[in-house]
Amino acid sequence: MAPRSRLGAWLLCLAAAAAAAATTTAPPVEATALPAGAAAYAPPRLYAPDCGSCGVARWGFVCLPSPGRCGGTAAAACAVRTPPTRRWWSTLAFDCVTVSADGDGATSRAYQATIGRVYNQTVEDMVAAVKTVTAPPGTFVPSVVGRIRPLGTFDNLADTLEYFYGMLTLEGITVEAADLTWFVAQPPYAAAAVSLRLRFAASNTTGRASHIGTWRFDDAGLVSGYDLEFAGLTEMLAGWGLDYSSAPFLAAVAVPTLCARIGERCSGENAAWPSVEDCVAALTALPPSRFEAGNNVACRQFHSSLTAFRPEVHCPHVSREGGGKCIDRPFDSFYDDGASVLGFPWESPAVRTGA
Helix, strand or coil: CHHHHHHHHHHHHHHHHHHHHHCCCCCCCCCECCCCCCEECCCCCCCCHHHCCCEEEECCCEEEECHHHHCCCCCEEEEECCCCCCECCECCCEEEEECCCCCCCHHHHHHHHHHHHHHCCCHHHHHHHHHHCCCCCCCEEEEEEEEEECCEEECCHHHHHHHHHHHHHHCCEEEEEEEEEEEEEECCEEEEEEEEEEEECCCCEEEEEEEEEEEEECCCCCEEEEEEEEECHHHHHHHCCCCCCCHHHHHHHHHHHHHHHHHHHCCHHHCCCCCHHHHHHHHHCCCCCCCCCCCCHHHHHHHHHHCCCCHHHHCHHHCCCCCCCCCCCCCCHHHHHHHHCCCCCCCECCECCCC
């Protein structure tokens, strides 16, 4: 009977040890709490599946973290699995996670503030920015480049300022509200939708449109690149009576007014047409279109606004030949703009493209 008693005692001790392990927290050696927004991932090899992707078993029943098994990069961490997986031999498991560079959200908030400053400018500040080619404080870097579909690409600060500020002020359009309707960031990028409420002075009416797309930021949180869609532009203008898809509107209003403006602003060495009559005859023959880049009246209307600032640059764009801007282009060429103007593919340590 003695051996049986010793065996029973040994089994009782083993059961007690197991029960103690089930209620004892493993020491948090080099482990971090799972950050908000962190995403679990599987490392190249599967280690200690019972303890998680970066957990290792010790003493037969306790899992401990092993951060080195997550690849050793700054963006990787060995974190406690949430919710904890309890087994009779271990109280915790550990998984490799990727941690955003913006763990506390401060960078995202800074990006949102920058986008807000881009749109929150007085008319006086807008005019000053365009005339001096100086970005308003806290907005664009001097080397900024961008694209606004369907209007075109802007490969320097002067182009950017003229688009965001110059065209609006010259056409009597003011920004009454710019609301960030959705936003997500992965530094140094942010994707956002900005809902715009604009007032047109000529009719004293408002319209709605949106800038939707991606912004790129430098280390100081200023905009270094943008790739946006001006959604609702054609419809907003039509609501103001400026329907460039209407042949009667083009013939009776848009073309005569546009050609008269071109004659006033593009003269001498910057002359775009031999005469206003030649301009009217040629542009009236162009087909109606949406308000977009191309060999159409709308594109020349857009660039005619900017001739007030740099006639030597924009007068060629309103000419018969289009100056490389108001021309017909193969559809695929718009994709080429991504590489030639914006430097695509945009890339950061956390965002990789291709192998």
